[in-house]
Amino acid sequence: MHNKSYHHGNLREELIIEATRVLCEQGIDSITLRKLGKSLGVSKAASYRHFVNKAALLAAVAAEGFRKMSSSFEETSNDEIPQIALNVVMERYISFATRNPELYRLMFSREIFSLPVSEELLEAASKAYTGAKEILSSMNSSEKTAVTINTAWALVHGISLLINDNLLAVDKSGNTVHALFVNDGNPTDLQISEQISSAIGVFIRGIST
Numbered sequence: 757m758h759n760k761s762y763h764h765g766n767l768r769e770e771l772i773i774e775a776t777r778v779l780c781e782q783g784i785d786s787i788t789l790r791k792l793g794k795s796l797g798v799s800k801a802a803s804y805r806h807f808v809n810k811a812a813l814l815a816a817v818a819a820e821g822f823r824k825m826s827s828s829f830e831e832t833s834n835d836e837i838p839q840i841a842l843n844v845v846m847e848r849y850i851s852f853a854t855r856n857p858e859l860y861r862l863m864f865s866r867e868i869f870s871l872p873v874s875e876e877l878l879e880a881a882s883k884a885y886t887g888a889k890e891i892l893s894s895m896n897s898s899e900k901t902a903v904t905i906n907t908a909w910a911l912v913h914g915i916s917l918l919i920n921d922n923l924l925a926v927d928k929s930g931n932t933v934h935a936l937f938v939n940d941g942n943p944t945d946l947q948i949s950e951q952i953s954s955a956i957g958v959f960i961r962g963i964s965t
Contacts, residue, residue: 822880853916
């Protein structure tokens with residue numbers, strides 16, 4: 757237990773870190789400013805000086821999630837071959853989403869976007885897609901770029917949710933399919949990896965022709 761007289765150098769950052777930990781370990785319903793303040797050894801009032809309510813805190817956690825996702829894409833947009841760079845970005849997107857399922861779910865939750873979006877969250881979310889937009893812009897005419905970006909996002913977002921919700925299974929032929937249709941067992945990490953590579957490959961070949 758922290759000493760309540762302890763003065764944090766950056767309480768706002770520590771609240772975000774602690775909220776992220778609770779989110780990943782216990783779920784969103786376990787997050788309250790009062791509990792976080794108690795865990796960090798500060799008063800409830802101290803926590804509320806940084807976040808007016810839980811929604812504001814969750815928006816900051818989501819913004820940090822987008823920044824982390826963005827950092828995993830660094831340097832990929834500088835690859836000389838845009839198809840390779842795009843493949844890396846899409847694979848890293850899915851990797852981030854599936855390694856951080858609760859955080860990823862929060863980043864795209866109605867609870868976040870049904871509220872007035874903070875400048876911090878908007879900036880972080882926009883920056884996360886900058887690299888992919890630049891790559892796709894170099895591969896498509898300007899009028900097609902927006903549609904292609906949405907399609908690319910729909911692909912990686914959909915795959916990520918299928919994996920996070922355990923909705924993939926393997927049929928008798930060894931194909932990875934939606935679990936709704938078969939009940940023959942869960943795919944291995946290798947099978948999931950192959951499915952991801954195949955789906956991304958089909959998409960990239962489609963927009964490259």
